[in-house]
């Protein structure tokens with residue numbers, strides 16, 4: 001592969017898209033390999049962990065660590081070895097010519113780069129109620145695997161009617177004393193088998209035609225219930241719960257690569273060997289993807305960090321093989 005520009009000052013060796021735990025881990029490895037990576041932080045600097053509170057399952061922190069502290073440490077570690085962090089959001093990318101061009105949509109020149117690590121994550125879908133947003137990390141969560149343990153012995157609610165909601169509800173019965181699933185219509189979209197399991201479970205109650213209009217507990221900084229509106233009668237009611245999980249899915253941040261990389265039907269980047277994206281089934285040289293943007297199965301900080309490491313090592317290998 002030959003570069004279409006001769007200017008090495010304006011062409012980066014690597015740019016990392018995203019500053020969550022996958023992007024920052026990639027940045028630590030790339031910086032230690034002296035590649036001076038540029039990290040575009042995006043609209044959510046620090047990624048999903050920056051909006052959570054206690055993380056108890058990241059190895060090396062026996063007492064747990066606050067999500068923002070973990071992210072801040074990763075940033076410091078990356079910067080210490082020469083990573084450059086930039087508050088910028090990628091608007092579009094041109095992967096049809098090499099070096100690749102990244103457009104930040106700010107009237108500035110596009111950034112040129114020989115390699116690209118896409119670590120742009122998948123954003124959890126929220127109801128976007130002010131009370132819900134205020135209580136994220138204080139009894140409101142979108143990650144049952146991460147926060148189920150904190151619901152031990154509590155009566156809780158799960159919002160959603162699809163497979164992710166049923167999966168979360170069933171998983172949460174390991175901890176919670178009672179799980180109420182709240183669905184906005186009277187039709188549950190979950191598969192037959194998931195519905196059967198949920199209906200048969202003695203600790204799960206299914207509520208249909210109800211929407212959450214408020215989460216109670218903002219003043220106390222601890223969820224103490226939800227206000228529900230019946231979508232047929234408009235009648236309001238209160239459900240006392242101590243934890244609310246959102247099970248309404250995630251939106252992968254990969255729209256800017258549509259038509260240039262193979263995406264699955266929900267918009268996640270398809271990869272083989274964990275970090276190699278394709279276009280029409282063929283590898284795209286020098287482009288790697290890591291973390292939640294290519295992983296809809298595990299979605300954990302440690303797996304995101306693991307694939308971030310893999311992507312950075314592949315960047316090193318790629319640049320070496322292409323004479324850098």
Ligand SMILES: Cc1cc2nc3c(=O)[nH]c(=O)nc-3n(C[C@H](O)[C@H](O)[C@H](O)COP(=O)(O)OP(=O)(O)OC[C@H]3O[C@@H](n4cnc5c(N)ncnc54)[C@H](O)[C@@H]3O)c2cc1C
Nearest residue numbers: 018019020022042044047048090120121146291292299301
């Ligand atoms: C409430 C909550 C609690 C959680 N708790 C835990 C836990 O206890 N343990 C655990 O292991 N996991 C937990 N997780 C899951 C964990 O946070 C994710 O698996 C992890 O953050 C994924 O990292 P990532 O780097 O792939 O993506 P993200 O963290 O989603 O980061 C994506 C990054 O990409 C950037 N970006 C997006 N689009 C663009 C663009 N166009 N241009 C530039 N940048 C862009 C964003 O700004 C962001 O910085 C939790 C998640 C949530 C939501």
